[in-house]
Amino acid sequence: SSSSLSPEEKLAYTMFDTKTYEGVDNSPFGENSAMREIRVNAFPQDLFFVLRVCQVLRGMSIGFGCESFSLLDEWQPYAEAFLRKKPTAAP
Numbered sequence: 336s337s338s339s340l341s342p343e344e345k346l347a348y349t350m351f352d353t354k355t356y357e358g359v360d361n362s363p364f365g366e367n368s369a370m371r372e373i374r375v376n377a378f379p380q381d382l383f384f385v386l387r388v389c390q391v392l393r394g395m396s397i398g399f400g401c402e403s404f405s406l407l408d409e410w411q412p413y414a415e416a417f418l419r420k421k422p423t424a425a426p
Contacts, residue, residue, distance in 0.1 A: 345369035350386055353393040354405035361393065 340348070345359050346369035360367040378386075389406060396404045 342369050342372040346373050346375075348407075351389050352405055352407040353389065353396045354407070355397070355402040 340359070348354075348356055348359055349361050349363070349369055355361065360369070362368060363370050392406060396402060
């Protein structure tokens with residue numbers, strides 16, 4: 336349930352998923368946007384175009400009536416495989 340999501344989780348879905356979730360305002364200018372609760376002070380430059388592509392794909396999926404398509408679901412197996420191969424760097 337999206338009501339049980341933290342503001343950080345809502346922001347992550349808003350930024351990097353194409354799926355429309357009930358209770359999550361995907362518009363950064365929306366009244367209930369997670370960006371109103373959380374300030375993003377810094378954003379990795381390498382992820383900027385990934386974010387933009389996610390936003391374009393979300394617009395296309397809404398335009399084509401595919402609001403249930405989840406980019407995160409598509410990326411999940413690749414991300415998990417990458418994390419299994421790559422050791423976590425120490426801070």
